[in-house]
Amino acid sequence: MAAALVLLLAVLAPGAARADQVPLLAWSSRSKLWPPATIGSEGHVVTEPQLQALLGPALDQGPHNVLLFLQEKLSVEDFTAYGGVYGNKPDSAFPNLEGALSDAGSALVLPAVAGEAAGAVPLLLREHLGAGPLHVDPPTLRQLRLNASVPALLLVRLPYATGSSLMAPKEVLTGNDEVIGQVLSALKEEDVPYMALLTAPRPSRVLREVLGTVPGPLGRQLLETGPEPVYPPLQFPSGAFPLLLFWARNLSVARDGVWRDLTDATFGSHATVNLSRSSWGPTEARLVLSYKEVFNSSLTITSHMTNKWFPVSGRNWSSLEWVEMVEGGAAAPVTFNASGVSVPALYSWRCGLLGTMGLLTPRTRPDPAAAHWQLLLHDIQLQAFNVTGRRFSYASDCAGFFSAPVWMGLLPGALLAAVLAYGLHMLLGLRAMDRFDDPKGPSIAVPQTE
Ligand SMILES: *[C@@H]1O[C@H](CO)[C@@H](O)[C@H](O)[C@H]1NC(C)=O
Ligand SMILES: *[C@@H]1O[C@H](CO)[C@@H](O)[C@H](O)[C@H]1NC(C)=O
Ligand SMILES: *[C@@H]1O[C@H](CO)[C@@H](O)[C@H](O)[C@H]1NC(C)=O
Ligand SMILES: *[C@@H]1O[C@H](CO)[C@@H](O)[C@H](O)[C@H]1NC(C)=O
Ligand SMILES: *[C@@H]1O[C@H](CO)[C@@H](O)[C@H](O)[C@H]1NC(C)=O
Ligand SMILES: *[C@@H]1O[C@H](CO)[C@@H](O)[C@H](O)[C@H]1NC(C)=O
Ligand SMILES: *[C@@H]1O[C@H](CO)[C@@H](O)[C@H](O)[C@H]1NC(C)=O
Numbered sequence: 001m002a003a004a005l006v007l008l009l010a011v012l013a014p015g016a017a018r019a020d021q022v023p024l025l026a027w028s029s030r031s032k033l034w035p036p037a038t039i040g041s042e043g044h045v046v047t048e049p050q051l052q053a054l055l056g057p058a059l060d061q062g063p064h065n066v067l068l069f070l071q072e073k074l075s076v077e078d079f080t081a082y083g084g085v086y087g088n089k090p091d092s093a094f095p096n097l098e099g100a101l102s103d104a105g106s107a108l109v110l111p112a113v114a115g116e117a118a119g120a121v122p123l124l125l126r127e128h129l130g131a132g133p134l135h136v137d138p139p140t141l142r143q144l145r146l147n148a149s150v151p152a153l154l155l156v157r158l159p160y161a162t163g164s165s166l167m168a169p170k171e172v173l174t175g176n177d178e179v180i181g182q183v184l185s186a187l188k189e190e191d192v193p194y195m196a197l198l199t200a201p202r203p204s205r206v207l208r209e210v211l212g213t214v215p216g217p218l219g220r221q222l223l224e225t226g227p228e229p230v231y232p233p234l235q236f237p238s239g240a241f242p243l244l245l246f247w248a249r250n251l252s253v254a255r256d257g258v259w260r261d262l263t264d265a266t267f268g269s270h271a272t273v274n275l276s277r278s279s280w281g282p283t284e285a286r287l288v289l290s291y292k293e294v295f296n297s298s299l300t301i302t303s304h305m306t307n308k309w310f311p312v313s314g315r316n317w318s319s320l321e322w323v324e325m326v327e328g329g330a331a332a333p334v335t336f337n338a339s340g341v342s343v344p345a346l347y348s349w350r351c352g353l354l355g356t357m358g359l360l361t362p363r364t365r366p367d368p369a370a371a372h373w374q375l376l377l378h379d380i381q382l383q384a385f386n387v388t389g390r391r392f393s394y395a396s397d398c399a400g401f402f403s404a405p406v407w408m409g410l411l412p413g414a415l416l417a418a419v420l421a422y423g424l425h426m427l428l429g430l431r432a433m434d435r436f437d438d439p440k441g442p443s444i445a446v447p448q449t450e
Pocket of ligand 2: 250251252259261376
């Protein structure tokens with residue numbers, strides 16, 4: 001029954017095949033292979049030429065020993081759902097991968113790469129290295145003699161689901177992470193510089209999350225890369241029961257091209273931001289960040305969020321509507337409309353980049369005042385409704401497979417599938433009558449036991 005439902009879901013889920021995008025992680029023992037701030041996600045899907053432009057130079061200049069972990073399937077949701085968060089790191093399915101990324105000299109994390117671009121990665125590596133792929137597993141790798149000046153392409157295939165049985169994805173991913181750990185430690189013993197990539201030719205689908213509610217009591221977020229965030233999310237109101245949570249790795253504003261990094265003023269124990277003008281209601285919330293002195297004057301950044309019921313998807317959606325910046329007391333506000341920043345209200349919204357270069361656009365166009373201002377948020381996570389504690393709920397990534405439009409389509413699809421599956425179940429449950437009722441013949445004796 002459950003299998004039938006899953007099967008139907010797979011057939012019916014609209015958008016599932018369309019949103020053919022997979023994450024790609026690359027890291028190397030060599031530093032400075034990629035510029036620090038490479039393509040932000042912002043709903044952007046990396047195309048094949050862009051991927052070639054990112055990987056090509058690194059392959060030509062970087063280490064010649066390249067390790068490709070090719071998982072059968074992978075979606076950014078696997079990281080969102082099974083990666084650890086601040087407090088529950090031990091719960092993560094990717095301890096070795098996270099370790100490798102944080103120890104790496106340089107790393108490249110692309111949440112969304114077009115499926116065909118990711119599928120062409122083996123060929124791309126082969127062309128740049130001039131070496132064919134060698135399938136390896138941890139034991140054979142230990143016997144292999146690698147030489148830093150001889151190019152080698154080592155391919156490690158990782159499963160996603162075993163056969164037809166629906167082994168919990170988390171178990172499979174944990175197993176894969178162990179393989180990654182073993183391979184990397186074997187490589188460390190050899191002491192040759194290397195570059196490693198993890199991707200998949202196809203996205204996986206974390207079906208469990210489609211019908212269920214928010215998994216687990218603890219918040220989840222995208223796999224952490226780079227230094228561990230040292231500060232907790234900003235909360236409003238402060239105290240044990242916040243209504244609104246906000247976190248970003250970097251919050252910066254620019255006036256006339258001069259940048260001010262407000263991260264330290266906003267998060268952590270030395271924060272000086274004043275939140276007292278923020279407000280919260282069940283359908284509307286405002287996060288007002290007031291800074292005493294930025295560009296020689298006070299600055300207020302207001303984010304306006306709404307919680308609305310959408311009959312189409314049968315659920316409430318939380319959206320960021322607009323962001324306003326006011327300098328000083330009297331100056332006219334500069335307003336930016338936000339587009340596409342929405343998420344089922346029970347979830348938090350996460351994005352690699354939110355800013356005036358992308359999802360935020362001036363409310364009136366042309367707006368000469370807005371042209372002076374820029375706002376940039378790196379790795380933002382935001383939840384304004386249905387906050388259950390001091391941690392974020394499950395995060396929906398802006399570049400994710402289950403981005404808003406897909407969710408919109410998926411839910412009615414899932415409902416339909418459930419109804420169909422129920423109907424099928426009822427049909428299969430019917431039993432044919434043994435004999436036809438013949439009014440002239442002897443009446444049917446109904447056996448008491450069958
Ligand atoms: C690595 O390969 C180069 C060129 O083929 C060779 O000269 C060198 O001795 C090799 N190094 C080791 C440690 O095998
Ligand atoms: C934050 O972003 C701004 C603007 O891109 C940059 O100037 C600043 O160095 C960044 N801060 C950190 C800590 O990376
Ligand atoms: C925050 O701002 C409000 C009014 O804008 C003010 O009354 C309050 O004293 C400020 N709090 C701090 C800690 O500065
Ligand atoms: C801030 O004020 C100082 C001194 O009054 C001045 O030198 C500086 O240019 C001002 N900075 C900006 C961004 O206006
Ligand atoms: C859903 O949104 C409506 C407003 O459109 C609001 O009245 C209601 O409280 C919301 N429900 C939930 C569960 O957030
Ligand atoms: C921004 O949003 C406001 C209110 O929703 C709307 O009136 C305005 O036309 C929008 N501006 C742009 C440029 O889309
Ligand atoms: C979500 O929040 C709304 C508004 O605060 C509340 O009415 C509703 O019960 C919450 N739903 C869940 C599932 O927590």
